[in-house]
Amino acid sequence: MVREIMRDEAFLSRKAEPATEDDLETGRDLLDTLAAHKEGCVGMAANMIGIAKRVIVFDNGGTYQVMYNPEILKRSGPYEAEEGCLSLDGVRKARRWQSIKVRYQNERFQVRLKTFIGWTAQIIQHEIDHCEGILI
Numbered sequence: 001m002v003r004e005i006m007r008d009e010a011f012l013s014r015k016a017e018p019a020t021e022d023d024l025e026t027g028r029d030l031l032d033t034l035a036a037h038k039e040g041c042v043g044m045a046a047n048m049i050g051i052a053k054r055v056i057v058f059d060n061g062g063t064y065q066v067m068y069n070p071e072i073l074k075r076s077g078p079y080e081a082e083e084g085c086l087s088l089d090g091v092r093k094a095r096r097w098q099s100i101k102v103r104y105q106n107e108r109f110q111v112r113l114k115t116f117i118g119w120t121a122q123i124i125q126h127e128i129d130h131c132e133g134i135l136i
Contacts, residue, residue, distance in 0.1 A: 001028075001029050001032055002029075002032050002033050002036045003029050003030075003032075003033045003049035003050065004049070004050070005033075005037075005048060005049065005086050005087055006047060006048055006049060006050045006087055007087050007088075009088075009135060011047065011050070011052070012047055012048070012087055012088075012130065012133070012135055013133045013135060014047070014052055014133050015052075015131070015132055015133040016045070016046065016047055016052045016053050016054045016055075016130075016131045016132075016133070017052055017053055017054065018053070018054055018069055019046075019053045019054045019055045019068040019069050019105075021109055023046075023051075023053050023055055023068065024107065026046050026049075026051050026053055026055050027055050027057065027066040027068065027107065029049060029051075030044050030045075030046060030049060030055060030056070030057040030066065031057050031064055031066060033048075033049055034057050034058075034059075034064060035064070037086060038059075040086065041086050042058060042059040042123050043056065043057065043058035043059065043123040043124070043126060043127045044056065044057050044058075044086070044127065045127045045128075045130030045131055046131075047130055047131070047133075048086065048087050048130060054068065054069045054070065054131045055067070055068055056070055056124070056127035056128065056130070056131065057127075058120070058123045058124055058127060059120075059123065060120055061120065066106070066107060067102070067104035067105070067106075067124075068104060068105040068106070068107075068109065069104060069105050070102050070103070070104040070124065070127075070128050070131070071102065071103050071104070071128075072100050072101070072102055072124075072125070072128060073101045073102065073103055073113070074099075074100065074101040074115075075097035075099070075100050075101075076097060076098065076099045077097055077098030077099055078095060078096070078097055078098075079095075079096055079097075079098060080093060080094075080095060080096075081093070081094050081095075081096045081122060082094070083122075083126055083136050085126070085135075085136060088135060088136070092136040093136075094125075094126070094129075094136045096121070096122050096125050097121065097125065098117060098118065098121065099115060099116070099117045099121060100115070100116055100117075100121045100124065100125060101113065101114070101115045102114055102115075102116060102124060102128075
């Protein structure tokens with residue numbers, strides 16, 4: 001289901017709770033909502049649709065991917081980026097990393113480790129910031 005975009009900064013600034021198997025529908029709703037906003041958005045976190053859980057979705061080279069409970073384990077290659085967000089007005093500066101290693105759970109809640117680089121890594125970092133209550 002396509003959900004309304006949350007713009008309440010007080011809510012968006014709260015740290016998200018761990019996701020459980022009860023949050024699979026949240027992942028599906030995020031995918032639907034991201035697809036509905038594909039012209040101006042490449043990733044979303046659950047708090048962007050009003051759900052304070054650690055669930056993100058993002059464009060991974062043309063395919064949308066869901067991560068439950070993502071956590072960055074390693075980072076390298078810092079740089080300064082400018083990013084926008086559907087939940088916030090304007091463009092803001094953010095410190096990002098060229099390469100990140102992420103531990104997450106898939107839709108079967110199996111733990112996975114994967115390294116992401118470049119643009120995809122930047123998207124994931126933005127969405128994990130949302131999970132941490134960090135606003136760019």
